[in-house]
Amino acid sequence: MRNNYERQGDFEFEALYAVRGDSSFNLLQFANNLSIYEGVEQKFMTGSLTFTDANNVLRFYDFKNDVYIVGAFRTPLPDVTKNNIGGFFSRDDTDTRSVFVLKVTDVSRTKMPTQQGDFVELTLVSPSMFFDSNKMISRSVGGVGFDPVLQLMNEFYFDRLNPDRVGLPNFLGDSVFQTGGIRTLDLVDTRYAFLRITKGSETQTPLRYSFPFMRPSQMIGSAMNDLISESNDFGYFMWETLTGFKTATIQGVQEGTPVIGYSKKYTENRFDESIDERLASLFTIETMDFPTTGNRMMQTMGGAFTSKMYEFDITTKRLDRRVFDYSTQNPYADAINKFPIQLPEVSQNEFSGFGNIVSFDVASFNFNTPSGDPDENLYIDDEGHLNMISQKTLMYDTQLEITVPGNHIIEAGMTVNIDVPPNTISEDSVDEDISGSYLVNALSHNFEFQGNTHKMSLGLTRNFRNTPKRAVQYNNMERA
Numbered sequence: 437m438r439n440n441y442e443r444q445g446d447f448e449f450e451a452l453y454a455v456r457g458d459s460s461f462n463l464l465q466f467a468n469n470l471s472i473y474e475g476v477e478q479k480f481m482t483g484s485l486t487f488t489d490a491n492n493v494l495r496f497y498d499f500k501n502d503v504y505i506v507g508a509f510r511t512p513l514p515d516v517t518k519n520n521i522g523g524f525f526s527r528d529d530t531d532t533r534s535v536f537v538l539k540v541t542d543v544s545r546t547k548m549p550t551q552q553g554d555f556v557e558l559t560l561v562s563p564s565m566f567f568d569s570n571k572m573i574s575r576s577v578g579g580v581g582f583d584p585v586l587q588l589m590n591e592f593y594f595d596r597l598n599p600d601r602v603g604l605p606n607f608l609g610d611s612v613f614q615t616g617g618i619r620t621l622d623l624v625d626t627r628y629a630f631l632r633i634t635k636g637s638e639t640q641t642p643l644r645y646s647f648p649f650m651r652p653s654q655m656i657g658s659a660m661n662d663l664i665s666e667s668n669d670f671g672y673f674m675w676e677t678l679t680g681f682k683t684a685t686i687q688g689v690q691e692g693t694p695v696i697g698y699s700k701k702y703t704e705n706r707f708d709e710s711i712d713e714r715l716a717s718l719f720t721i722e723t724m725d726f727p728t729t730g731n732r733m734m735q736t737m738g739g740a741f742t743s744k745m746y747e748f749d750i751t752t753k754r755l756d757r758r759v760f761d762y763s764t765q766n767p768y769a770d771a772i773n774k775f776p777i778q779l780p781e782v783s784q785n786e787f788s789g790f791g792n793i794v795s796f797d798v799a800s801f802n803f804n805t806p807s808g809d810p811d812e813n814l815y816i817d818d819e820g821h822l823n824m825i826s827q828k829t830l831m832y833d834t835q836l837e838i839t840v841p842g843n844h845i846i847e848a849g850m851t852v853n854i855d856v857p858p859n860t861i862s863e864d865s866v867d868e869d870i871s872g873s874y875l876v877n878a879l880s881h882n883f884e885f886q887g888n889t890h891k892m893s894l895g896l897t898r899n900f901r902n903t904p905k906r907a908v909q910y911n912n913m914e915r916a
Contacts, residue, residue: 438512439530444717445841445889450508450533451623454499454540455607461497463487463505467885470507472536472560474677474848475878475895476689479653480565481676483538485558494545494556503540505560506607508533508623509883511844511890513718520697520719521853525845528626534678534844535625537596537607539566562676563594567602568653575655578644581663582683585656585674586631589681592652595630627679634684634849636691637672639663661824669767670820671827677847684849686827687767690899692851694873698840699855700724722891723839724856726870730777730833738829741778743822745794760822767827774900777833794821830899836874842890848879854896872902 438448452464466487473482485505487493510533517525542559571592577584590601599606608623641663647655660672660683669685676682700721735741741762748755766776836854846852854874856867878895 437510437531437533439514441511441513441715441718443714444720445891446512446714447842447844447883447888447890448510448512448533449883449885450510452507453505454497455504455506456502458605460506464885466491466493467883468555469885470881470883472538472678472881473879474675476673476675476848476875478848478878479675480568481536481538481562481678482565483536483560485560487556489545489554489556494543494554499540499543499558504563504607505538505540505558506536506623508535508625509844509890510534511718511842514715517715519695520699521694525695529845532624532626535596535608535623535628536678537563537594539563541566563602563604564592564676567592567594568651571652572649573652574647574649576646577655577659578642580642581639582631582633584643584645585659585683588652588656589631593630593681597628597630625679629680631674631681631683632679634682634688634692636667637665637669637684637688639665639672661821664820671824673849675848677849678844679847682847682849686824686831689849690831690875692849692875694851694853696843696846697853697855698838700857718841718843721838721840721854721856725837727835727837728832729835729869735777735829735833739794739822739825740829741826743793743825745822747795758822760826762826765823765826768900771900773902775902775904777830777899777901794825827899831875831877832897832899834870834874834898834901836870836896838894838896840892840894842881842883842892846876846879846892846894848876850876852876852894852896868903869901872898874898 449464452462452467452470454461454463463485466489467485468488469484469486471484483505513525513530515527515530517530519525538560539562540558541561544557544559546555546557575588577587579587589595592602594602594604596608643659643662645655645659647658656674660674663672663685664670665672665685665688667685667688669687671686672683673686673689674681674683696719698719698721739760743760745758745760746755747758762776762778766778768774768776838854851873854871855865856870858864858867874896875898876894877897880893882891882893883889884891
């Protein structure tokens with residue numbers, strides 16, 4: 437395993453195979469481009485692979501016939517590599533590789549007049565996404581915390597350590613890859629876990645469901661919306677990465693510790709000694725775009741600041757009204773160095789109305805209560821519902837899209853630190869409004885095999901501000 441980073445975008449692709457049953461076909465020699473996509477709100481991984489078919493591969497290998505693409509890659513980093521935020525990458529991360537199994541769902545073929553062979557593109561999805569899209573089931577599940585979620589995942593989702601649960605072969609086993617009798621491939625990622633719960637997102641919420649016909653992901657999504665963490669955070673995300681499924685509260689996913697620092701222009705002053713410029717380029721932001729910062733109309737309409745919910749209990753025939761007010765219920769009221777999007781003002785009337793009004797029915801049932809009264813809200817926690825709507829809306833308050841050199845360590849759901857220089861003459865070394873920590877909301881690994889480069893496109897978001905912000909104050913223009 438190589439551990440010298442030779443140039444910006446350097447990577448080592450250890451395997452790229454098309455696998456069907458117990459046979460495999462080496463694609464590495466034909467591949468042009470490979471993209472793999474992850475996203476906190478995307479749920480499942482997707483991708484695409486293109487290659488030039490100069491040898492009529494499609495004539496003897498049918499990619500539409502239950503074919504899976506199996507691969508492994510890594511960034512060849514030294515054992516001890518700084519992360520540009522005052523620390524080091526873990527040896528557990530630098531000494532392993534990222535492994536993926538993706539199913540081919542579509543094949544497109546384009547004739548290229550200027551080159552020999554056809555241009556072929558394979559559309560890829562994770563096996564779990566494929567199974568989920570083909571299952572419409574009814575199911576009753578129950579338990580505490582993530583138990584109901586794991587029940588559904590074990591039955592319908594692909595775990596590459598236990599593929600037989602969904603009737604698939606072991607794509608990483610010795611029998612699939614025959615290399616002259618002696619296997620030389622190592623397709624083990626020590627970081628992999630079927631489901632990993634982010635620290636601080638533990639929950640003991642009791643859940644019981646009887647779902648009508650729907651997809652497993654819809655059932656899991658319903659359970660995620662009803663979970664409450666032990667730290668009283670409402671609602672969860674669950675998404676798939678190269679190292680397995682991850683889950684975190686909607687608020688907790690925003691509070692991770694940065695794993696790497698990226699700079700618009702790298703300098704050596706972040707390090708106490710001179711370093712190899714090739715390694716320094718690992719932290720360089722190549723391109724940057726600001727889709728939006730504080731889309732106030734979208735936030736207001738989405739219920740970010742004030743919202744109202746009318747809840748009718750069909751068992752007790754009772755109508756309840758709940759009101760959410762961001763000025764008193766925002767999650768950063770007491771946070772250090774993180775400020776809410778909107779600070780309350782006595783004279784502020786910009787958000788006096790309700791941008792979002794929710795109405796739905798709930799049912800409560802007799803559940804062994806001492807008095808024999810209905811157990812209120814057995815299947816839904818309505819108290820945090822409006823808070824959850826606000827957090828989902830404000831998740832995209834500040835958005836930043838960057839292109840950086842590829843790195844097998846970075847995943848969707850991680851936190852990174854961004855340093856952006858001010859765009860005007862200033863005594864500050866960075867732009868305080870834009871710089872700081874961001875959630876990696878979406879990630880795309882992009883490999884270009886001809887040029888031997890690996891780049892990542894990162895969609896970064898955050899739901900707080902680095903500096904206090906106050907809304908525009910309006911004069912009511914009243915005459916004396």
